Amino acid sequence: MGVIARAIKYAAEKFVTLTGETRKDFYLNTLLYTPAGDDSVPLPDERLVLTKVDGTGKYVTIGVLTPSQGAKPGEKILFARDEEGNVVSKMSFLKNGTVKLEAEGDFIKTVKGNASVEIEKELSVTVKGGIIIKGTGDVQHDASGKFIIKGASVEITGETEIILKTIGATAWCPNGMTLCAITGGPHGGPAMGIIGLKGG
Numbered sequence: 099m100g101v102i103a104r105a106i107k108y109a110a111e112k113f114v115t116l117t118g119e120t121r122k123d124f125y126l127n128t129l130l131y132t133p134a135g136d137d138s139v140p141l142p143d144e145r146l147v148l149t150k151v152d153g154t155g156k157y158v159t160i161g162v163l164t165p166s167q168g169a170k171p172g173e174k175i176l177f178a179r180d181e182e183g184n185v186v187s188k189m190s191f192l193k194n195g196t197v198k199l200e201a202e203g204d205f206i207k208t209v210k211g212n213a214s215v216e217i218e219k220e221l222s223v224t225v226k227g228g229i230i231i232k233g234t235g236d237v238q239h240d241a242s243g244k245f246i247i248k249g250a251s252v253e254i255t256g257e258t259e260i261i262l263k264t265i266g267a268t269a270w271c272p273n274g275m276t277l278c279a280i281t282g283g284p285h286g287g288p289a290m291g292i293i294g295l296k297g298g
Contacts, residue, residue: 175189
């Protein structure tokens with residue numbers, strides 16, 4: 099036999115214990131049972147479904163009345179809310195094969211092992227702020243097509259050296275140019291040449 103209760107408070111130690119009000123001023127403390135690997139706690143005043151455990155006389159909470167986020171049949175949506183019940187982050191698994199992640203705050207990913215991403219089509223990233231990529235080892239970018247670097251100002255800094263290699267046709271600096279257009283280094287004279295550029 100099931101009982102509907104109003105969530106009052108919770109405590110989380112090894113397991114989550116909910117205090118629910120089944121009728122005015124009558125409270126039950128119950129353990130919360132959820133799907134394996136799902137750690138989620140209802141907000142105050144949400145409706146709980148309690149069921150009695152055979153032979154013990156005790157109740158456990160087996161479900162929470164959850165506000166719909168628009169999931170269609172076959173879809174699954176995971177979401178988090180603030181104290182007022184506003185949705186602040188959401189992950190949607192949609193029936194067209196799309197996985198959508200939305201976050202009002204930061205998105206933090208910590209991986210202790212290797213990370214690999216394989217994309218069969220295009221990748222597009224738009225950032226309103228800056229982008230910082232740091233690596234303690236080598237950083238490599240490969241492209242089978244054209245590789246374009248474009249910016250209002252482009253700076254390439256090497257603490258020991260800068261080596262530019264070409265395979266096939268080599269770049270060159272026009273006669274009379276005193277600074278290399280690629281490296282910015284000074285030419286030895288007005289003669290045509292390549293400074294810091296190694297042919298393949």
